[in-house]
Every structure is written in structure tokens, then in C-alpha cells.
């Protein structure tokens with residue numbers, strides 16, 4: 001069996017202090033997202049401080065995980081369809097326009113969870129995505145997310161929100 005080294009999208013976002021996805025936020029959730037075929041995957045293990053009810057994940061934290069996973073994945077997808085690596089130029093960054101989460105059943109806080117996102121449509125600077133959350137193989141939430149490209153280093157009038 002071959003072991004393929006994963007390429008994590010967040011490792012190509014220097015200066016990212018975001019609570020959900022920033023490598024530069026030591027107090028943050030520090031998610032890591034990567035491609036498995038057409039799906040962007042994030043595996044994450046919680047801590048007790050993120051519980052809602054005992055042993056159940058807080059719904060806002062879950063929404064943050066979905067949100068950040070999808071923003072980073074929208075970015076990675078944009079590079080992918082331009083057939084270039086994540087360390088290439090131009091640099092793109094995305095912000096959440098809309099997120100809708102359907103909480104289907106309680107998500108455990110004491111077991112690893114998996115987020116799987118796919119891009120449904122790219123239209124201009126808007127990327128529409130679907131993201132499912134699984135715990136022990138069971139779906140616990142499904143989300144529709146709209147990511148908007150807010151930074152394009154090709155455009156001189158843009159400011160990179162991740163750099164001070």
C-alpha cells in the first residue's frame with residue numbers, strides 16, 4: 001500500500017489568524033482540509049471545552065468547522081480548476097456569504113468527526129458548496145455554503161484580509 005502525503009489547504013494561507021482555520025491562531029480550532037478525489041475532507045477531534053450538552057458538540061462550533069472548511073476548500077478549488085498549485089499566484093481568499101446548517105442528529109463531542117465538502121457551482125466570484133458532517137460513518141449535519149472571493153492578488157485595489 002502506498003502512503004500519499006496530504007496537502008493541507010491551510011498550510012498555504014500564511015498569516016491566517018482565523019479562529020477556525022488559522023495556522024496562526026494557537027487558541028483556534030486549527031482545522032486541516034485536503035482533497036480526496038472531488039471531495040474536500042476535514043477530520044477533526046474536539047475537546048471537552050467545545051461541548052454543548054455533555055459529550056455533544058456545540059452547534060456553533062460545528063458551524064464554524066463547516067464554514068472554515070468550506071472557505072478553504074473554495075480557495076483550493078479555485079486553484080485546482082486553474083490547474084495550479086496552492087503556493088502559486090494569484091492569491092485568492094474567500095469569506096462566507098451565506099451558511100445554512102441542517103442539524104440532523106446530535107454530533108458527538110468525544111469522537112472524531114469528518115466533514116466532506118463538494119463544490120456545486122462556481123459563478124464569477126461566488127462558489128456554492130455542500131458539506132456533510134459524519135460521526136462514526138453516520139451523517140449528523142448537512143450544510144449549504146456560499147463562499148465569495150474577497151481577495152485576488154491580481155487586483156491592485158484589493159487588501160489581503162489575512163495579512164496585517
Ligand SMILES: CCCCCCCCCC(=O)SCCNC(=O)CCNC(=O)[C@H](O)C(C)(C)COP(=O)(O)OP(=O)(O)OC[C@H]1O[C@@H](n2cnc3c(N)ncnc32)[C@H](O)[C@@H]1OP(=O)(O)O
Pocket residue numbers: 094095096097098123124125126146148149150151158159160161
Ligand atoms: C477584502 C475584505 C474582506 C472582508 C471579509 C472578511 C471576512 C473575514 C473572514 C470571515 O470571518 S468570513 C465569515 C463572516 N463573513 C463576513 O464577514 C462577510 C461579510 N460580507 C461581505 O464582506 C460581503 O457582503 C461579501 C464579500 C460576502 C459580498 O460582497 P460583494 O460586494 O463581494 O458581493 P457582490 O455584491 O459583488 O456580489 C457578488 C455575487 O455574490 C452574491 N452574494 C453577495 N453577497 C452574498 C451573500 N452574503 N450570500 C450569498 N451570495 C452573496 C451576489 O448575489 C452576487 O452573485 P451573482 O454574481 O450571482 O449576482
